[in-house]
Amino acid sequence: MVNVPLTHCTKYKKNGEEENMNSQMLREARGYEEIYAKQIPEEARPAFHLSTRVGWMNDPNGFCYYQGKYHLFYQYYPYDSHWGPMHWGHAVSSDLLHWEYLPAALAPDELYDRDGVYSGGAGVLPDGRHLLIYTGRVLQNRADGGIDEIQKQCLAVGDGVDYVKYENNPVIDGSDLPEGSSRTHFRDPKLWQEADGTWRCVMGNLAADGTGQIVQYESKEGFRWNFKSVIAKNNGRFGVMWECPDFFELDGKHVLLTSPQDMLPDGFEYHNGNGTLCLIGTYDDKTGELTEEHNQAIDYGIDFYATQTILTPDGRRVMIAWMQNWDTCNLHTRVQPWFGQMTLPRELSVKNGRLYQQPVRELLELRENAVTCEDVLVKDGTVTLEGIRGRRIDLELELSAADPEDIYKKFALHFAQNKTCYTAVSFRPYEEIVKIDRKFSGSRRAIIHQRRCLICDAQAKADGTPGAKQGHLKLRLILDRFSAEVFLNDGEQVMTMTLYTDHDADGISFVADGAVRLNVTKYDLR
Ligand code: FRU
Numbered sequence: 001m002v003n004v005p006l007t008h009c010t011k012y013k014k015n016g017e018e019e020n021m022n023s024q025m026l027r028e029a030r031g032y033e034e035i036y037a038k039q040i041p042e043e044a045r046p047a048f049h050l051s052t053r054v055g056w057m058n059d060p061n062g063f064c065y066y067q068g069k070y071h072l073f074y075q076y077y078p079y080d081s082h083w084g085p086m087h088w089g090h091a092v093s094s095d096l097l098h099w100e101y102l103p104a105a106l107a108p109d110e111l112y113d114r115d116g117v118y119s120g121g122a123g124v125l126p127d128g129r130h131l132l133i134y135t136g137r138v139l140q141n142r143a144d145g146g147i148d149e150i151q152k153q154c155l156a157v158g159d160g161v162d163y164v165k166y167e168n169n170p171v172i173d174g175s176d177l178p179e180g181s182s183r184t185h186f187r188d189p190k191l192w193q194e195a196d197g198t199w200r201c202v203m204g205n206l207a208a209d210g211t212g213q214i215v216q217y218e219s220k221e222g223f224r225w226n227f228k229s230v231i232a233k234n235n236g237r238f239g240v241m242w243e244c245p246d247f248f249e250l251d252g253k254h255v256l257l258t259s260p261q262d263m264l265p266d267g268f269e270y271h272n273g274n275g276t277l278c279l280i281g282t283y284d285d286k287t288g289e290l291t292e293e294h295n296q297a298i299d300y301g302i303d304f305y306a307t308q309t310i311l312t313p314d315g316r317r318v319m320i321a322w323m324q325n326w327d328t329c330n331l332h333t334r335v336q337p338w339f340g341q342m343t344l345p346r347e348l349s350v351k352n353g354r355l356y357q358q359p360v361r362e363l364l365e366l367r368e369n370a371v372t373c374e375d376v377l378v379k380d381g382t383v384t385l386e387g388i389r390g391r392r393i394d395l396e397l398e399l400s401a402a403d404p405e406d407i408y409k410k411f412a413l414h415f416a417q418n419k420t421c422y423t424a425v426s427f428r429p430y431e432e433i434v435k436i437d438r439k440f441s442g443s444r445r446a447i448i449h450q451r452r453c454l455i456c457d458a459q460a461k462a463d464g465t466p467g468a469k470q471g472h473l474k475l476r477l478i479l480d481r482f483s484a485e486v487f488l489n490d491g492e493q494v495m496t497m498t499l500y501t502d503h504d505a506d507g508i509s510f511v512a513d514g515a516v517r518l519n520v521t522k523y524d525l526r
Contacts, residue, residue: 022162023109029087030103033078037101040337043503046480047392048097048366048525049323050342053089053104054078057340059188059244059306060320061088062105062122065313066130067160070096072320073105073132074342075119081332081339086116088134092160095362096318096345105132105163106156112136112170113154119244119306121191121201123222125157131222132156132163133201135187136170151186153203155223172203172217176227180208181215188244189217190308201225204242204258207233212242212260216288229288232256238270238277238295239263244306247290250317251350254283254290257298257307257319261326268433268454269297274305274326278355294353300453301436301486301495303328304343317348318360323483323498331445343496344478344485352458358491359394359478367394367523374519377402378411378512385520391416391506393479394523399427399516401471408471408514415479416441416499417507423499425475425486432457432468434475434488434495442501453493460489471516480525 022030036054045051055078062073069092076089088106091099106117113136120134136154139147152170156163174183185206193199199219207213211234219225231247234240239260246257256279263275270277276298281290298307299321307321323343332339346357371387379402388395395415401407412426423438432455439449460467476487481503486495510518 023107025109026087026104026107029078029107033089033101033104036078036337043481045338046341046482048363049344049480049483050074050091050093050099052076052338052340053091053101054338056081056083057089057322057338057342058083058324059119059322060308060342061119061134062132063308063310063320064122064124064130065310066122066124069094069160070310071122071130071160072099072342073122074340076104078104081334081336082330086118086137088117088132095365096360097362097366102161105158106134106165108137110136110154110165110169112138112152113165115139115149118151119188120153121189121308123191123193123199125222126197130158130160130163131191132158133189133191135189137187149184151184153189153201153225166223168223171223172225174205177205177215178208178230181213182206185241190244190246191222192248200228202231202245202247204245206241209236211236211240212238212258214242214245214247214256214258216247231283231288232279232290232292234260239275242277244308246307246309246319248309248311248317249283250348253280253293253350255280255348255350255355256290257309259306268300268452269295271300271451272297272302272304272325272327276304276307276321280350280353280355296354298355299494299496300451302438302448302451302497303483304496309348316360318345319348319357320345323496328447331447341482341498346491346494352462354456354458354492356491357494358487359476359485363394363478363525366525368526369524370521372519372521376510376518376520377515378510378518379515380512383510384508385510388520388522389506389508390522390524391479391481391503392525393477394525395477395479395508396521397475397477398519399471399473399475400466400518401429402515402517404470406514408512408516410513411516412511413475413477414509414511415477415484415507416501416505417509418502418505421501421505422507423484423497423501425477425495427468427473429468429471434473434486436484436486436495436497438497438499441499442505451495451497453488453495455488456492457489458492478525
C-alpha cells in the first residue's frame with residue numbers, strides 16, 4: 001500500500017487546541033442552515049423521506065455506511081430554494097428512514113471547485129477515515145468571450161462530520177480519457193472497494209461522438225487513480241450525457257444505473273426527458289466492458305432522477321434517488337423555505353432479467369393500525385371503505401376481474417382526496433397500462449401531471465398466472481406528506497411523484513368501470 005502524505009487531511013493544532021480548518025464559506029453555510037432550518041416546522045417536511053435541511057437539494061451523494069450509521073450527503077444550496085453554487089449537505093440515519101442533519105460537509109471554496117462541488121461518492125479508508133470523492137467544477141473565461149467549463153475529480157477526508165480537501169486535488173483530470181472524450185462533461189464519481197482492498201470508481205462522460213459513456217478508474221489506495229476502461233457506451237441510443245452512474249453486481253448479473261439527459265421516448269420507456277436508465281448484463285473485468293442484455297427505465301413516474309446505491313452491512317443493495325426531475329423542478333416560488341427530497345430507499349434485485357425494487361424492509365417497523373378489507377366488489381361506481389384513509393400510509397391492493405369472461409374496463413384508486421382535490425392511479429386492463437395523474441392535486445401550475453406505464457408482467461408471464469390483460473394487478477402505495485410512490489406487481493415497476501395537496505385531504509376511494517374484486521390492507525406509518 002502506498003503511503004500517501006496527508007498533512008492537509010488532519011485537523012491541525014494551534015496553541016495546543018484542535019482547530020477546524022473549515023473555510024469561511026463553509027462556516028457561513030453551517031451558520032445559515034443552523035438558524036434557518038429551525039424556522040421550518042416538522043410538519044412542513046416529509047415524515048420519513050429526507051428533505052433538504054434548508055434551501056435547495058438535488059442528487060444524493062456519498063451514500064455510505066460509516067461508524068455504525070448510514071451517511072447520506074446531497075447536492076445542496078442552503079441560501080435559496082432554487083439551484084445555486086453547489087455545496088454538500090449531510091445527514092445520518094440508523095434505519096434509512098429517520099434522518100438527523102449534520103453540518104454541511106463541503107463548500108465550493110477552492111480554486112479547483114469554485115463553481116460547484118458536484119456529485120460524488122464515499123468510502124471508508126483502512127485507517128477508519130471517511131473518504132469523499134466529488135467533481136470540482138470551474139468556469140473559465142476564453143479570449144473570444146466564451147466560457148469553458150472544466151470538471152475534475154477531487155477528494156476530501158474526514159471523521160464523519162468535518163472534512164478536509166486533499167492537498168493534491170484534483171486527483172483525476174481526464175488527461176487519460178480516450179481520445180476525443182469531453183473534459184467538460186466528466187462528472188459524478190461513484191466509489192467502491194474491491195474484495196482485494198483496491199478502489200474503483202465510475203463516472204459519466206461524453207464520448208467523442210457526443211453521446212454518453214461510463215468510464216471506470218482504478219486506484220490501489222484511493223488517492224492515485226488510473227483510467228481502466230469504458231464500461232458502456234451510449235452510441236446515440238439513450239439521451240446525450242449520462243449523469244450519476246452506479247455499477248454493481250447483483251443476483252449473478254452486473255447492473256449499470258445512470259441518468260441520461262435529453263432522452264427520447266421509446267415506446268412506453270424513457271418519457272422523462274431527463275430520464276433514468278438501467279442496463280443489466282455480463283461484465284468482463286479483463287476488458288472492463290459490460291455486455292448489455294436488457295435495458296429499462298428505473299422508475300416510470302414523474303419525479304425521479306440521479307440514483308445512488310449502497311451495499312448495507314447485511315448485504316442488501318439499496319438505492320435512493322432525488323425525488324424530483326430537472327423537467328419539473330423550477331416552478332416553485334423563492335419564498336418556499338425548502339425544495340428537494342429523496343425517494344424512499346429501495347432494496348434492489350434482478351429477477352426475470354429485470355430490475356425489481358421494494359421499499360427497504362425497515363419501513364415495516366413504522367406500520368401500525370392495520371385495516372384489511374377482503375373480497376370487496378366495486379362495480380360501475382365508487383366505493384369508500386371504513387378506516388381506509390390517510391396521508392402517511394402504506395396501502396396494499398390486489399385487483400382481479402370479478403367476472404373473468406367480462407373484464408372491467410377501468411379501475412382507479414383516488415387518494416389525497418377532499419372536496420376539491422384528489423390524485424389518481426388508474427388501470428386499464430385491455431391496454432395493460434397504469435396511469436398516475438395529479439392534475440387535480442391542488443397544483444396551480446401546468447407542470448407535468450401524468451405518466452403512463454405499460455405493465456411488463458414479467459413474473460406472471462414466467463408463472464403462467466393471470467396478468468394485466470386478465471385484470472390482475474398488485475399495487476403498493478406509499479404516501480408521505482409530499483409524495484406518492486407506487487410499487488407495481490411486487491416492485492417489478494415503480495412510479496414516483498411529488499404531491500403538494502393540503503394534508504387534511506386524506507380520503508381514499510375506489511372507482512370501477514365494470515366489476516373489480518379487490519383485497520386491500522392499509523397501515524398508518526408512524
Ligand atoms: C445531476 C447533476 C450532476 C451534477 C449535479 C450538479 O442531477 O447535473 O451531473 O453533478 O447535478 O448539481
